[in-house]
Amino acid sequence: MSLVIAFVTETFPPEVNGVAMTVGRLVGGLRERGHRVSVIRPRQGKGDAGSEHELALPGLPLPGYPGLRFGLPAGRRLARQWRHQRPDLVHVVTEGPLGWSAVSVARKLGIPVTSGFHTNFDRYSVHYGMGWMRPAVAAYLRTLHRRTLATMVPTAALAADLAGEGLSGVRVVGRGVDTQLYDPARRSHALRQSWGVEGEGPACLYVGRVAAEKNLALVKKTFAAIQVWHPKAKMVWVGDGPSAKQLAAEHPDHHFAGMRIGEDLAAHYASADLFLFPSLTETYGNVVAEAMASGLPVIAYRSAAAAELIAQQKNGMVASPGDERGYVDGALWMLEETERLGRMAEAARQTMLPRSWAGVVVSFENVAREAMATQP
Numbered sequence: 001m002s003l004v005i006a007f008v009t010e011t012f013p014p015e016v017n018g019v020a021m022t023v024g025r026l027v028g029g030l031r032e033r034g035h036r037v038s039v040i041r042p043r044q045g046k047g048d049a050g051s052e053h054e055l056a057l058p059g060l061p062l063p064g065y066p067g068l069r070f071g072l073p074a075g076r077r078l079a080r081q082w083r084h085q086r087p088d089l090v091h092v093v094t095e096g097p098l099g100w101s102a103v104s105v106a107r108k109l110g111i112p113v114t115s116g117f118h119t120n121f122d123r124y125s126v127h128y129g130m131g132w133m134r135p136a137v138a139a140y141l142r143t144l145h146r147r148t149l150a151t152m153v154p155t156a157a158l159a160a161d162l163a164g165e166g167l168s169g170v171r172v173v174g175r176g177v178d179t180q181l182y183d184p185a186r187r188s189h190a191l192r193q194s195w196g197v198e199g200e201g202p203a204c205l206y207v208g209r210v211a212a213e214k215n216l217a218l219v220k221k222t223f224a225a226i227q228v229w230h231p232k233a234k235m236v237w238v239g240d241g242p243s244a245k246q247l248a249a250e251h252p253d254h255h256f257a258g259m260r261i262g263e264d265l266a267a268h269y270a271s272a273d274l275f276l277f278p279s280l281t282e283t284y285g286n287v288v289a290e291a292m293a294s295g296l297p298v299i300a301y302r303s304a305a306a307a308e309l310i311a312q313q314k315n316g317m318v319a320s321p322g323d324e325r326g327y328v329d330g331a332l333w334m335l336e337e338t339e340r341l342g343r344m345a346e347a348a349r350q351t352m353l354p355r356s357w358a359g360v361v362v363s364f365e366n367v368a369r370e371a372m373a374t375q376p
Contacts, residue, residue, distance in 0.1 A: 002034045003368065006082070008102040009093035010059070010070050012041045016261055017209070018286040019118045022175065023093050029361030038087070040078070042069040042098065055081065057098065071098025078105045087111060089368050093118065095144050103147050112375040114368060115148040117141075117162065117170075118283055142167055149371035152364065154284040155308050171367045175305070176357030177289040181263065184295030184349055186270040195255045195271075198232045202335055205272035205296065207265070207287045208279070210241035218278040218324055220251070222299070225328050230335060238268050269294035273341065274334060277306070280321055292316065293352035297344040299331045315347035 011017060013024040023039075030037050042059025057077065059069035078101060082090075090106040090113040092099040099115075106113035142165060145151040150169045153159050159170045197203045204226060206219050223235045235254040237247070248256050260268055269275075275291040275298040282304040289305055291298050292315065300306035302318040310316040317334055319326035334341055 002036065003089060004036045004087045005030065006038050006040060006087040006090045007093060008040045008090065008099055010042060010096050010098065012039055015044065016259060019093065021286060025176065025357045026361060026364055029357055033361065042071040070096040073097045073101040075101040075105050078102055082109055082111060089114065089372055092148065095141050100144055103144060107147065112372045113148050114150045114152060114371050115145050116152045117145065149374055150367055152367055155304060157307055158283055173363040173367055174360050175284050175286065175289065176355050176360040177293045177352050179293050179353055181266050182269060182290045182293035183266065184270050186267045188267050188271045191267055191271045195234050195236050197234045201232060201234055202230055202273035203234050203236055204274050204276055205236045205268065206276050207238040210237065210239050210244040210247060212243060213281045215278045215280060216243060218327060219276045222276055222328050222331050225332060226335060229332060236272060266294060269296050272296055274299065274331065276331065278327060289352060292348035295345040295349040297334055297341060297348055299327065299334060309351060315344055315351050
């Protein structure tokens with residue numbers, strides 16, 4: 001039986017970030033399976049009136065995230081909408097004021113409501129001079145999720161963490177990756193030349209938001225160590241953010257590619273030799289999965305997606321969270337032997353081939369039906 005589902009989210013394609021991509025995949029996959037899915041989100045710019053299946057509401061710019069907005073409380077508008085067209089399920093993706101009001105309205109109307117845990121906003125506060133707010137932010141997030149029938153998360157480790165904090169109803173739905181888009185076959189010699197890579201390089205890559213919470217100082221430290229042993233190495237940065245201008249000014253010898261999407265982004269992954277991702281604020285980290293699908297070995301901390309996907313010294317390397325020396329040493333070990341790095345690249349690709357978005361969509365649907373069955 002098909003379902004009528006209302007997704008409430010602060011971000012949605014064509015915005016470029018991990019949450020928007022994930023929500024877009026879920027919405028598209030559920031529609032392909034015959035479900036009627038609507039999206040409620042903030043307006044993405046002037047003249048954005050939404051579409052037949054999208055309700056665009058007022059929002060404000062999100063501090064520190066140019067181009068993104070957070071939704072304002074919309075209790076009356078949502079109540080009117082859902083009384084007129086009652087969904088079978090409300091799924092709240094993000095925990096801003098719009099999401100909070102959606103949970104409240106759904107509960108008031110007796111509509112089953114679930115939530116997704118996509119971003120560790122409490123950890124982000126430390127990197128923006130507001131560490132004193134972390135306990136309050138964490139309490140707010142947990143309170144919102146406790147008001148929903150189920151909280152969907154990408155990994156078993158995150159589910160265990162949240163359950164350990166007293167959050168019930170946590171369910172793992174996983175994350176997928178598009179292995180047709182992210183494919184080693186997209187490797188481009190011309191692109192490597194445009195980066196300034198000489199011969200075999202190596203070319204080291206970072207993809208993601210260029211911001212403090214991504215622990216970029218360790219990317220710089222690691223690449224400096226790599227340069228000692230590999231003087232022709234090149235550092236390539238893909239993405240944008242508040243730290244981008246300063247980073248470019250400090251490192252004119254690095255290549256800054258800016259924001260890339262689609263096949264262009266996929267070519268950047270496939271054309272590199274090592275992916276550096278030292279973030280400790282991820283709930284998942286889609287870029288790790290995308291890099292591995294592209295045949296790009298990853299050095300990361302044992303956290304989020306990396307903890308789930310990387311088999312030590314086989315398809316990548318992980319270091320214990322916070323062990324910078326271990327992280328740098330892991331990167332250097334991976335680049336010691338070209339043949340070994342090649343074997344790891346192939347193993348990374350093979351790891352990701354079974355992880356389709358179709359399976360994640362089915363998991364979401366199963367958790368949604370299970371939650372609906374528990375509605376009082």
